[in-house]
Amino acid sequence: MLTVLAAILGIAAVVGAYYAIHNEKLTAAIIASGIVGMVSSILFLLLAAPDVAMTEASIGSALTTAIFFFTLNKIRQTNG
């Protein structure tokens, strides 16, 4: 059961990463990379590393996503 769940999450992470690289819309790509962080934090929890999962959930999926959005907005402002 745990193996199946881990496999599904792993596949979701790979699909999210692929989507983040190959999507034309940058906002969608940023959200996809945030999903990769979220999924990998659940994976860390399954692999009995709750400390790493906490860090990944808050930094990997929340803070970096927000910083990417701030940067994207800034780039759009500068390029008009």
Added chain:
Amino acid sequence: MDKKFMVALLVAAMAVILFPLFQSFEGGTQLSELGQYYTQNGVSDTGATNLVASVVVTYRGLDTLGEVTILFLAASIISFFLSVSKDDRIENRTVMSVTEILSTASQTLVPIIVLVGAYILVNGHLTPGGGFQGGAIIASGTLLMFLANPNHKLNHTIIHVIESTSGIAFVAIGVIGVLMMDGGFLSNKLFDLGTPGEVISAGAMPLINIFLGLKVGTELSNVLGIFVESQNEK
């Protein structure tokens, strides 16, 4: 076509290189010598029931100091490059109106998120978590606050005072450990080890975790604040 072929070739070459490693991998049946030491003597050495925290904060505390230094350096560089001078700043930038749901949710959730972060960093020596995790969670509370109110301004003086004080206190605890005790840098024998499992136990570890959490939390919040403020540049 040519480029795609090269990429495929590269991936295949990586597979050939990594396959023997995958083939010869065997999960260890017993812990390494160091791991055995930590699991057998961790609780009696440090008084902490969270072995990961005892390794991160006490046994390998010097590495944590390095991590904190790198984070500090990154935050300084970001504030150096992204700070906006007063002449270039737009006061009260018009932003997309925030929905009722987000503003209400942020008012309800921000205190709870900060409380969870504080809980995690105070209980770092008992349950999974610690200074870094608690600080990161506090910073994500700040993020929610910024999302609900983009024109909010952080008080930089308070943030810098908390950050520098906790950084200095962290190093001071480490140096006192070297000077006074035989435990070496960041020794947690500064205080009584107490009974493992109680909140006030594990010597200096709760104190170190609190300072670490304050430092990481304020630093990451400051980075976020700088990013938000940099949006106001003309």
